[in-house]
Amino acid sequence: MELTLLxxxxxxxxxxxxCPCAACASALGDDVRxxxxxxxxxxxxxxLTPGAAFAAARAGHSLSGxxxxxxxxxxxxxxxxxxxxxxxxxxxxEGRELALLDGHRxxxxxxDAPGTGYEVTGPDGERLLYLPPGCAPAGLNHPAPYDMVLAxxxxxxxxxxxxxAAGAVTPTTDVLAVHLDHDVPPGAELQRRLxxxxxxxxxxxxxxxxxxxHAVPDLPRRTLVLGGARSGKSVEAERRLESFPEVVxxxxxxxxxxxxxxxxxxxxxxxxxxxxxRTEETCELVPLLDADGPPLLIxxxxxWLTDAMDRVGAWDDDKWAEGGERALRERVAELTEAVxxxxxxxxxxxxxxxxxxxxxxxxxxxxxxxLGRLNASFATECEQVLLVVAGQALMLRG
Numbered sequence: 001m002e003l004t005l006l007x008x009x010x011x012x013x014x015x016x017x018x019c020p021c022a023a024c025a026s027a028l029g030d031d032v033r034x035x036x037x038x039x040x041x042x043x044x045x046x047x048l049t050p051g052a053a054f055a056a057a058r059a060g061h062s063l064s065g066x067x068x069x070x071x072x073x074x075x076x077x078x079x080x081x082x083x084x085x086x087x088x089x090x091x092x093x094e095g096r097e098l099a100l101l102d103g104h105r106x107x108x109x110x111x112d113a114p115g116t117g118y119e120v121t122g123p124d125g126e127r128l129l130y131l132p133p134g135c136a137p138a139g140l141n142h143p144a145p146y147d148m149v150l151a152x153x154x155x156x157x158x159x160x161x162x163x164x165a166a167g168a169v170t171p172t173t174d175v176l177a178v179h180l181d182h183d184v185p186p187g188a189e190l191q192r193r194l195x196x197x198x199x200x201x202x203x204x205x206x207x208x209x210x211x212x213x214h215a216v217p218d219l220p221r222r223t224l225v226l227g228g229a230r231s232g233k234s235v236e237a238e239r240r241l242e243s244f245p246e247v248v249x250x251x252x253x254x255x256x257x258x259x260x261x262x263x264x265x266x267x268x269x270x271x272x273x274x275x276x277x278r279t280e281e282t283c284e285l286v287p288l289l290d291a292d293g294p295p296l297l298i299x300x301x302x303x304w305l306t307d308a309m310d311r312v313g314a315w316d317d318d319k320w321a322e323g324g325e326r327a328l329r330e331r332v333a334e335l336t337e338a339v340x341x342x343x344x345x346x347x348x349x350x351x352x353x354x355x356x357x358x359x360x361x362x363x364x365x366x367x368x369x370x371l372g373r374l375n376a377s378f379a380t381e382c383e384q385v386l387l388v389v390a391g392q393a394l395m396l397r398g
Contacts, residue, residue, distance in 0.1 A: 001104075001122030001210040002041050003148070006055040008204055009033030010133060010181035011073065023182035030203040031186035036178040038130060038150065043102050045069045046118060046130055048080040048089050059205035068100055072132035074114035091116055111135040119146075126211040129168070131159060133179035140166040146173055147211040153177035153199045154184055157243040158274055160197060165245030165276075174214045175199040192395070195219075197243035220384035220398050221345050226352040226375060227388035234299055236388050237349045244345075246294035247277045250285065252303040283307040289338040289346070301350035305367070305374050308332070314370070315363050332374050339381040350375050352387065 007013070014033040015024030027033070035049040039056060042065045049055075056063050069089040082089065092098050092108035094116065099105050103123030108116050115132035127144070131137070131151040136159030146168055151159050154177060163169040177190075177199050184190050194200055198219055202208070223240060227233030241247045277297075280288070283304050288296060298304075312327040313319030339346065354372045359365045379385045384398030 001120075001124070001126040001128070002207060003128065003210055004039040004056070004059050004061055004207045005150075005176075005178070005202060005204060006037040006039055006052055006059065007034030007049055008036055008176075008178045008180055008201065010179050011035050012181075014180055014182060014186070016182060019182065021182050023185050027182070027186050031190075033180055033204055036133075036150075039063070039066075040104065040120060040128075041102070041122070043067050044100065044104055044106070044120070045086070046120075047072055048082065048086075050081045052081065053083040055204065059207060061207075067102070068098070068106075070098075070106065070116075070118060072116050072118060072130065074132075092118070110138040112138045119143075122210065124211075128210050129163075130178075131156075135159065136162055140168055143168045145170045148174045148176065148208070150176045150178045152179040153194060153197055153243065154180065154190075157197060157239075160199070160243040161245045161274070161276070164243070171198075174208075174210075176208075177201045189393075192393070193239065196240040199243075219345070220382070222339060222342070222382040223347045223384040223386065223398075224375070224379050224382045225347065225349050225386045225388060225393075226379075226396075227349075228352055228356070231388045232391035232393075233349050233351075233388040235391075236386065236393050237297055237299065237347045240347050241295050241297055241345075242274060244295055245276060247274075248288070248294055248296050249277050249279045250288060250296055250298045251279055251281045252283050252285075252298065252300060252307065253281075286334055286338040289335075289342040289344065291344075293344060295345035295347065298346065298348040301348055301374060301378060302353075302371055304335075305371055309367065309370065314366060317362070320366070328370065332370075332377055335374075336377045336381055339378060348378065348382075350378070 013035050015027040034051060034055055036047060037049045037052055038046040039061060042061060045066045048069055053063050063083060063086060066086055069087050071089050071091050092106060094108050094110045097105055097107040105121045107119045109119060111117050113135045115135045117131045117137060120128050127146050128148040129146045133152045134155055136156050143166060149169055153160055160169060175198055177194050180201060184193055190201060225233045225237045308328060308331045312324040314324050314328055353368050359368055385396040387394045387396055
């Protein structure tokens with residue numbers, strides 16, 4: 001089954017008309033995207049967008065052989081041109097299946113938002129799933145894995161999480177991001193974010209063979225996200241796991257009873273997390289790293305270090321000299337060894353404090369130095385290391 005993406009953008013396209021934002025201003029060349037529309041084997045058109053006939057011609061195809069046009073958007077959504085000679089655009093009722101004369105079968109899936117998703121099975125059994133923008137499946141009853149999934153990965157990463165949880169997306173599924181809007185910068189930054197979800201984006205006009213092997217983006221098993229205060233490091237870390245169905249969020253800061261400001265910070269973090277994530281408030285990281293289970297998001301190592309230094313009496317010069325320093329080194333070594341041998345996916349957050357003002361106190365300087373050593377040791381065991389500055393993630397490794 002051959003698939004040509006006549007467009008890969010949001011309903012308004014990218015750049016959006018008359019939008020002055022930086023993402024729209026820099027959307028040039030392959031980053032220019034028409035509204036998403038798919039041509040399947042030259043006979044089935046999923047979504048009809050302005051300029052579809054010209055888009056097909058630019059990709060080396062014609063719409064003259066199209067026998068069925070199906071819409072996925074809500075009844076009121078976006079306007080489209082209807083080229084002469086094409087069948088009238090229609091919609092398959094939810095739960096119903098449409099059989100085409102050439103052997104394709106199309107089944108309509110219920111969505112959790114207005115719109116219709118389509119499961120297309122080719123004459124030879126290849127299967128693709130196409131979801132409209134802003135939608136996730138309302139329910140999946142033990143489906144077989146799809147060969148290809150086209151979805152709003154950026155806008156609805158939880159849709160991908162649901163598909164993974166149901167077994168509909170596996171490590172061999174080719175996941176393509178469509179309905180791309182100006183929510184993320186184009187080019188390398190977009191591809192980096194998609195790769196963290198095991199997805200990719202292709203330019204308009206790309207033709208793919210469904211079921212043909214494609215190198216699925218390699219998800220790093222261990223990632224360290226560094227950054228200063230309010231740099232966006234926690235958001236970046238959470239984004240890397242938001243398309244996975246189960247995540248254990250390890251909060252190392254505790255509840256700090258009576259601290260209203262800290263409680264507000266914790267509340268904001270909790271509101272951002274998907275409801276399927278489980279939270280554990282602990283600094284005992286080694287047992288979690290040694291156990292089997294879903295991905296871990298550790299936020300953050302700097303608070304883990306504060307706890308570790310409390311335990312060894314690191315703030316007291318005498319205790320530090322009499323064995324506290326050695327005890328802390330052993331705890332850090334134990335943690336990094338656990339990271340090295342873990343079989344779980346791990347994303348850890350830590351502060352980068354070595355570039356700021358030199359702390360005024362000896363205790364502050366000791367903490368700064370030890371955090372620098374901890375970050376360096378932890379990063380050594382990670383396939384990927386990021387530094388977040390002003391909300392922008394810079395790849396240091398991976």
